[in-house]
Amino acid sequence: DAGVIQSPRHEVTEMGQEVTLRCKPISGHDYLFWYRQTMMRGLELLIYFNNNVPIDDSGMPEDRFSAKMPNASFSTLKIQPSEPRDSAVYFCASSLAGAYGYTFGSGTRLTVV
Amino acid sequence: GESVGLHLPTLSVQEGDNSIINCAYSNSASDYFIWYKQESGKGPQFIIDIRSNMDKRQGQRVTVLLNKTVKHLSLQIAATQPGDSAVYFCAENMPRGDQGGKLIFGQGTELSVKP
Numbered sequence: 001d002a003g004v005i006q007s008p009r010h011e012v013t014e015m016g017q018e019v020t021l022r023c024k025p026i027s028g029h030d031y032l033f034w035y036r037q038t039m040m041r042g043l044e045l046l047i048y049f050n051n052n053v054p055i056d057d058s059g060m061p062e063d064r065f066s067a068k069m070p071n072a073s074f075s076t077l078k079i080q081p082s083e084p085r086d087s088a089v090y091f092c093a094s095s096l097a098g099a100y101g102y103t104f105g106s107g108t109r110l111t112v113v
Numbered sequence: 114g115e116s117v118g119l120h121l122p123t124l125s126v127q128e129g130d131n132s133i134i135n136c137a138y139s140n141s142a143s144d145y146f147i148w149y150k151q152e153s154g155k156g157p158q159f160i161i162d163i164r165s166n167m168d169k170r171q172g173q174r175v176t177v178l179l180n181k182t183v184k185h186l187s188l189q190i191a192a193t194q195p196g197d198s199a200v201y202f203c204a205e206n207m208p209r210g211d212q213g214g215k216l217i218f219g220q221g222t223e224l225s226v227k228p
Contacts, residue, residue: 004156033215043157043202043218056215091156098206102147102216104156 004105006092012111018080021108024073025094029103034067034077035091037107043091049075082112121200125225132190134222136203141184143205147216148177148188152199160188160201190224198226 005024013019025032033048047057052069060067064083069075079086093104126132138146144165149157163170163177163186170177176189186203200223204216 035218042220045215045217048215093156100145100162102159104158106154106156 004092004094004103006090006105006108008108009106010109010111012113013082015083015112016081017112018078019082019086019110019112021077021090021092021110023075023077023092023105025075025092026103027073029094029096030072031095031098032069032075033093033095033102034075035093035104037089037091038087046077079110082110084112087111121221121223123223123225125227126193128193128195128226128228130193132188132193132197132224132226134188134190134201134224136186136188136219136222138184138186138203138205138219139217140205140207141181142208144208145206146177146179146186147204147206148175148186149202149204149218150197150199151202151221157202193224193226195226195228198224200224 004026007022011019030051034046035043036046037043044059046059047067048055049069052072065079067077087110089107089109091104091107093102095102124134147162148160150160151157161172161175161177163179168179174191178187188201190197200221202221203219206216
């Protein structure tokens with residue numbers, strides 16, 4: 001089992017550019033979560049999906065952020081336009097049956113300059 | 114300018130000693146709790162979990178204690194090793210009816226093991 005796979009591992013972009021983060025969950029998992037980690041705010045849940053349907057997006061900071069899950073094996077988190085305050089590590093996690101057996105990916109470190 | 118980040122609580126222990134990491138959770142309706150370990154440059158890794166109908170659960174070298182009265186969770190690591198050095202997070206599951214739950218993470222504690 002390859003685990004949760006995120007790409008890219010590192011992303012450096014200029015303010016105003018569009019950024020797309022990608023996630024492949026563990027095969028068979030029906031929940032997918034996007035988290036953001038910063039020193040100031042710790043680990044924040046942005047959005048989660050169940051069976052490819054967004055369930056709770058209350059953590060998405062603003063309209064510049066959007067997430068999609070077109071199928072059970074792929075999800076994207078898009079920031080457009082990006083701002084320096086979006087710099088953080090973004091984690092994707094997947095699970096079977098909600099909070100049980102959460103597995104995190106290695107994260108994408110985003111730097112917006 | 115850049116904001117100053119929060120300093121994580123730090124626990125420093127000698128190799129071979131036992132470690133106790135504490136966590137206060139926020140929601141009395143939370144029904145499931147997990148401890149995660151995060152090493153530098155990696156994602157959080159599951160260590161041990163406990164359901165709200167239990168007070169104690171043991172794993173290999175780790176024990177989790179749950180006190181629902183005061184909404185307190187602790188992680189005990191026996192015979193702490195240098196490889197245990199990491200940031201440890203507790204997480205509580207806030208139930209959402211038939212929509213599963215979402216994990217809310219605590220601030221984290223940095224464990225430093227001195228050889």
